[in-house]
Amino acid sequence: MAIADPAAVEDPSGVQGGDTTALPEDTIDLSACSNRLGPPPHAVKTLIDFLSEHPKRLVHPPFESENPDLFCAHKRYLAAFADYLRRRFSSPADIRVEDMVAGRGVTEHLYVLARLLHHEPVAVITPEYTGTLIQFGYADFLGPEPGVMDTAERRLHRIRRAATSGHYRYVITSNPNNPCGHFVEPEALLEVCERAPQVTLIIDEEYGAYQGDRDVSLVGAGCENLVVLQSSGKPYGITGGSRAGVLWTRHEPLRAAVAAQIPTWPLSLPEIVLACAALEGDAWLLAQMARARADAQILQAMLAERFGPLAIAPGAAIHYRLLIHEDPLDLHAHLLGHGINTRPFTSGPGRVGGIRISTPYSSAEFDQLYAALREWEGKP
Numbered sequence: 001m002a003i004a005d006p007a008a009v010e011d012p013s014g015v016q017g018g019d020t021t022a023l024p025e026d027t028i029d030l031s032a033c034s035n036r037l038g039p040p041p042h043a044v045k046t047l048i049d050f051l052s053e054h055p056k057r058l059v060h061p062p063f064e065s066e067n068p069d070l071f072c073a074h075k076r077y078l079a080a081f082a083d084y085l086r087r088r089f090s091s092p093a094d095i096r097v098e099d100m101v102a103g104r105g106v107t108e109h110l111y112v113l114a115r116l117l118h119h120e121p122v123a124v125i126t127p128e129y130t131g132t133l134i135q136f137g138y139a140d141f142l143g144p145e146p147g148v149m150d151t152a153e154r155r156l157h158r159i160r161r162a163a164t165s166g167h168y169r170y171v172i173t174s175n176p177n178n179p180c181g182h183f184v185e186p187e188a189l190l191e192v193c194e195r196a197p198q199v200t201l202i203i204d205e206e207y208g209a210y211q212g213d214r215d216v217s218l219v220g221a222g223c224e225n226l227v228v229l230q231s232s233g234k235p236y237g238i239t240g241g242s243r244a245g246v247l248w249t250r251h252e253p254l255r256a257a258v259a260a261q262i263p264t265w266p267l268s269l270p271e272i273v274l275a276c277a278a279l280e281g282d283a284w285l286l287a288q289m290a291r292a293r294a295d296a297q298i299l300q301a302m303l304a305e306r307f308g309p310l311a312i313a314p315g316a317a318i319h320y321r322l323l324i325h326e327d328p329l330d331l332h333a334h335l336l337g338h339g340i341n342t343r344p345f346t347s348g349p350g351r352v353g354g355i356r357i358s359t360p361y362s363s364a365e366f367d368q369l370y371a372a373l374r375e376w377e378g379k380p
């Protein structure tokens with residue numbers, strides 16, 4: 001095993017999850033949140049077949065067409081996403097393609113929303129995904145009281161308080177949350193929408209698929225003051241192959257404003273073909289999500305044994321855990337020295353100090369992490 005030189009990376013807290021460019025090749029990368037069990041083999045095969053059978057389709061832009069045999073434009077992606085979402089509800093859900101806008105992942109929608117809402121009073125419920133904190137740097141960050149461990153209940157309380165305060169027109173949160181993993185029940189968020197009709201909730205459901213098999217999304221809800229963001233990248237482990245996602249809302253003016261900022265051909269044909277093939281079958285996804293949740297329980301137990309149960313953001317049912325720690329950079333460097341890359345966060349606006357670790361998925365990876373944790377001699 002090659003040993004990484006932590007000094008080679010000046011500020012590891014500024015390195016994005018998944019960036020292993022400065023690390024030895026055999027480093028186990030637990031720093032990102034994309035599904036490491038992906039991509040689904042059937043989706044990769046569909047893409048390879050498409051490229052070898054229809055190379056000429058790459059010549060022209062992916063025009064919209066009612067005939068999917070002619071050009072597989074982004075409308076095909078929206079239709080596949082809508083079908084996928086409908087299958088995720090136990091009773092019929094009113095999910096219309098017309099309420100959706102395709103974009104290059106949740107990322108593009110966050111960027112567009114951040115630009116559009118720049119002059120609006122916006123609250124971001126924190127801790128939150130770094131990209132959101134950066135793009136909405138002008139917003140108010142509403143975090144837990146200093147020293148208080150966040151929970152899903154406390155997060156919901158802050159969402160409610162922000163929405164009913166009279167100060168904000170938009171409230172943003174990821175659900176499940178990155179980095180804490182907390183999940184607020186969709187019904188509770190709908191109640192907030194009903195109680196505060198003048199406020200629009202923007203819910204980033206990037207990791208919704210990890211939460212469970214059914215009824216965990218707000219897409220299709222009846223209210224107009226709600227925006228939901230979803231992506232096909234992270235759950236299928238195809239973030240490097242297709243940056244594709246959707247914004248769903250019944251808020252007509254906001255949807256039109258977002259759509260006007262998205263390029264004419266929001267997604268490339270290879271992205272559409274790969275993502276549509278991934279979205280078509282549920283068996284692979286459900287099996288991988290269940291496995292990732294189970295593996296993450298083992299990770300949680302391992303971290304709790306070494307750092308105590310109170311150091312881990314409680315109540316998460318997702319494929320990563322946030323370990324709250326006073327010396328995140330030291331701990332990160334220690335693990336790196338043992339061939340394991342994690343995502344360190346130093347505390348600051350919208351952040352809590354600690355490291356986020358995606359779950360290992362083989363016994364060998366778990367063993368390597370366990371050995372590295374046992375050798376940690378710093379603060380427990």
Ligand SMILES: Cc1ncc(COP(=O)(O)O)c(C=O)c1O
Nearest residue numbers: 105106107129174178206231233
């Ligand atoms: C909460 C959250 N939202 C959005 C994104 C961006 O995801 P996408 O790959 O869909 O652009 C991330 C990714 O890291 C994330 O953690």
